Amino acid sequence: MKGVVPTATLxxxxxxxxxxxxxxxxxxxxIIVAISVGLLIGRYLVQNDTKAMNPTRWLWTVxxxxxxxxxxxxxxxxxxxVRTITGKYEPGIVKVPIGVKTDYAKTLVANSxxxxxxxxxxxLDDKYMYVNxxxxTTEDPEQVKGEISADFEKFAKRIFE
Known part of the structure; x- marks a missing residue:
């Protein structure tokens, strides 16, 4: 029954x-939909019930x-x-180091x-994301991380790690 309650609640x-x-x-x-979905897929989605039901994590999510x-x-x-109106942009693909460990946190950062x-x-691989x-403004991975993903990672760590 692992994962049923957190999944059904969400x-x-x-x-x-x-x-x-x-x-x-x-x-x-x-209630019927939540219990059904929780029973069907809860055990596959939730790795740790105590972490998933932690109210602090839910608060950070909000x-x-x-x-x-x-x-x-x-x-x-x-x-x-502004960039569209002024035409001042320099597109490219940059390498961004990943500072989170869990798949859920990586997914949140990449989707954000x-x-x-x-x-x-x-x-996306284990150590880097490649972002268009x-x-x-820079190709230095640490500076790029500060501009693109640092804020997202801060929240992903509090929610998922």
């Missing part, structure tokens, strides 16, 4: 957020989501708009970079 919360309703029908349907949507996305959209305008992760960047 599915139930996600279901309620996406339906936008707490009517009895939606609550019952959400903080990350708010920061990502309000700060990271806004800054990136404005930067891409890809979903942010102006950057796309094109390849709209405005290459």
């Amino acid at each position: 599915i139930f919360i996600t279901y309620l957020i996406f339906t936008g309703s707490a009517s009895p029908f939606d609550l019952v349907t959400g 903080i990350y989501f708010i920061w990502y949507m309000l700060v990271a996305e806004t800054k990136s959209h404005v930067d891409v708009m 970079i890809t979903n942010t305008p102006g950057t796309v992760v094109v390849d 960047w709209i405005n290459v």
